[in-house]
Amino acid sequence: MEKLPLLGLGEDITSIDVAVIDMNSEALGVSRLQLMENAGRSIAEEIAKRVDRGARIAILAGPGGNGGDGLAAARHLAFKGYVVDVMLLTRPEDIRSSEAQTMYKAIEFMDTTIELRIVRNPGTLNLQGYDVIVDALLGTGLRGAPRSPYAEAIEAINKSNGLKVAVDVPSGLNADTGEAPGPCVKADVTVTFHKPKPGLLRRPDIVGELVVASIGVPPEAEIYVGPGDVVYRLPRRSWRVHKGQAGRVLVIGGSEDYIGAPIISALAAQRSGVDLVYIAAPRKVIDAAARYPTLIPVELKDSPWLHPSHVERILEIAKRADAIVIGMGLGLKDEVQEAVHSLLVNIPENKPIVIDADALKMLRDKKELIRNNMVLTPHEAEFSTLFGVRPAPVEDLLSRAMTAAQQAQQYSNVTILLKGPIDVITDGKRIRFNKTGAPAMSTGGTGDALAGITAALLAKGVKPFDAACIAAYINGAAGALAYKEYGESMTALDLVEKIHVVINDPLGTAETALLYKRLPIKRIVS
Numbered sequence: 001m002e003k004l005p006l007l008g009l010g011e012d013i014t015s016i017d018v019a020v021i022d023m024n025s026e027a028l029g030v031s032r033l034q035l036m037e038n039a040g041r042s043i044a045e046e047i048a049k050r051v052d053r054g055a056r057i058a059i060l061a062g063p064g065g066n067g068g069d070g071l072a073a074a075r076h077l078a079f080k081g082y083v084v085d086v087m088l089l090t091r092p093e094d095i096r097s098s099e100a101q102t103m104y105k106a107i108e109f110m111d112t113t114i115e116l117r118i119v120r121n122p123g124t125l126n127l128q129g130y131d132v133i134v135d136a137l138l139g140t141g142l143r144g145a146p147r148s149p150y151a152e153a154i155e156a157i158n159k160s161n162g163l164k165v166a167v168d169v170p171s172g173l174n175a176d177t178g179e180a181p182g183p184c185v186k187a188d189v190t191v192t193f194h195k196p197k198p199g200l201l202r203r204p205d206i207v208g209e210l211v212v213a214s215i216g217v218p219p220e221a222e223i224y225v226g227p228g229d230v231v232y233r234l235p236r237r238s239w240r241v242h243k244g245q246a247g248r249v250l251v252i253g254g255s256e257d258y259i260g261a262p263i264i265s266a267l268a269a270q271r272s273g274v275d276l277v278y279i280a281a282p283r284k285v286i287d288a289a290a291r292y293p294t295l296i297p298v299e300l301k302d303s304p305w306l307h308p309s310h311v312e313r314i315l316e317i318a319k320r321a322d323a324i325v326i327g328m329g330l331g332l333k334d335e336v337q338e339a340v341h342s343l344l345v346n347i348p349e350n351k352p353i354v355i356d357a358d359a360l361k362m363l364r365d366k367k368e369l370i371r372n373n374m375v376l377t378p379h380e381a382e383f384s385t386l387f388g389v390r391p392a393p394v395e396d397l398l399s400r401a402m403t404a405a406q407q408a409q410q411y412s413n414v415t416i417l418l419k420g421p422i423d424v425i426t427d428g429k430r431i432r433f434n435k436t437g438a439p440a441m442s443t444g445g446t447g448d449a450l451a452g453i454t455a456a457l458l459a460k461g462v463k464p465f466d467a468a469c470i471a472a473y474i475n476g477a478a479g480a481l482a483y484k485e486y487g488e489s490m491t492a493l494d495l496v497e498k499i500h501v502v503i504n505d506p507l508g509t510a511e512t513a514l515l516y517k518r519l520p521i522k523r524i525v526s
């Protein structure tokens with residue numbers, strides 16, 4: 001293997017990753033308040049390494065999580081014997097983060113050790129005479145150039161003589177890009193949390209000394225897909241969106257022997273929030289799909305299964321689709337294989353495709369068709385057929401994942417979603433796992449639903465690796481909700497009918513989503 005793939009989200013993390021990790025962490029039992037407390041403590045510890053007790057410290061706190069970290073730091077610093085002044089740049093009732101509100105309440109009671117000022121006129125801020133200035137104004141939540149009163153507060157910090165310690169990100173710096181479109185704190189030390197952000201690495205001139213502090217995020221918040229991925233990586237429709245812009249999916253599947261599979265995929269795609277779903281299939285499937293008038297039928301005429309004569313028509317429809325899913329229920333007849341081959345050769349590389357079920361088997365001797373923007377969704381047996389290697393059992397999760405990653409590395413921008421009791425998702429560079437689901441998901445059709453959800457997310461513009469991760473999460477979570485209600489009697493359609501619950505309340509459903517899969521796995525040391 002060329003380079004060992006990374007488990008989780010990578011060496012540096014964007015502001016979206018930060019939000020994802022926070023929420024995933026919460027779903028795993030480590031609250032945002034705990035993280036904030038640890039962030040505040042680590043700021044205080046870094047300051048204590050650099051200045052002696054008794055020093056005068058000004059803490060400038062903003063309206064969000066960044067301000068909350070500063071308020072937590074104030075409490076720790078007061079206990080350590082520093083002279084602490086907290087300057088809040090917003091009205092207390094306007095503090096946006098509920099965790100920061102909690103931190104603020106504690107400061108209000110600390111009237112013997114902390115001087116608290118609500119700064120109403122930032123133009124009058126004078127920070128002379130402080131040994132340390134803590135910049136807790138704005139962090140990863142910054143959008144655009146800082147506005148008043150933060151712009152003035154940033155200027156005041158830069159004019160001061162004390163040691164400037166930035167919390168997480170120097171205020172005014174875009175943590176993702178390293179751009180500073182307006183006033184920006186020029187820090188001596190930046191204490192960032194969990195992992196460095198790309199913008200920090202690009203701007204040593206603004207960041208000063210960079211310290212990366214651990215705040216107790218469980219690695220599993222990155223390794224496993226979680227509700228935060230659903231909340232922060234899925235685009236939501238706005239009023240400005242026209243019909244079709246939220247995504248169009250084309251499902252190609254079914255035959256006279258397998259009627260339901262492509263319909264389940266299509267319904268799952270639709271419930272995942274796309275605007276249009278085409279279903280291209282032989283007559284029997286189209287007749288059965290007539291029950292669902294929101295699907296757009298494309299009848300493949302004059303053959304009980306997919307046939308090379310259908311290719312031209314399908315390619316026409318494919319032009320209108322943003323993503324395609326192909327395979328479920330097609331069967332393996334020669335004519336079908338010929339048609340699939342011709343479709344895959346002719347669909348342009350920039351169009352994302354999900355390859356599922358029978359279409360996977362067809363690629364065994366035609367690996368040259370595996371290309372850019374493809375998501376392959378094999379279960380273990382399909383994986384073994386396709387690649388000629390059997391992955392290790394789930395208990396040996398890392399070896400299992402490495403086998404999949406090794407295959408993905410043979411191609412560029414191909415994602416493999418290896419389904420199982422714990423799903424493995426890898427593009428060869430990264431590996432993540434999904435643990436949502438329930439044992440009864442062995443019932444027929446749940447894989448078809450997963451392929452449909454994946455295609456829907458691709459059609460909405462989610463990148464293939466993220467689409468596969470999130471689809472696995474949603475599918476498993478919907479399965480767990482259905483299992484909770486129907487138990488052993490659940491069907492794939494019950495799962496489809498729970499997709500909306502997961503998408504609309506990812507955090508609220510996370511506990512059920514993770515309830516049923518407690519498997520013994522070998523420890524991974526990363």
Ligand SMILES: NC(=O)C1=CN([C@@H]2O[C@H](COP(=O)(O)OP(=O)(O)OC[C@H]3O[C@@H](n4cnc5c(N)ncnc54)[C@H](O)[C@@H]3O)[C@@H](O)[C@H]2O)[C@@H](O)CC1
Pocket residue numbers: 018019021022035036039062063064065066067068069096097137138139140141142143144145146147148150167168169193194215
């Ligand atoms: N997982 C993590 O890394 C953790 C992050 N935490 C902290 O939380 C921060 C992120 O919190 P938030 O998302 O609340 O974001 P921020 O604390 O960065 O602040 C966002 C707020 O600033 C305001 N704002 C945004 N752009 C502005 C502009 N151009 N001019 C004026 N005001 C503007 C908005 O009202 C918004 O509510 C991180 O930087 C970090 O300090 C910690 O609490 C612990 C956990």
Ligand SMILES: [K+]
Pocket residue numbers: 066135136137138139166167168169170171
């Ligand atoms: K800051």
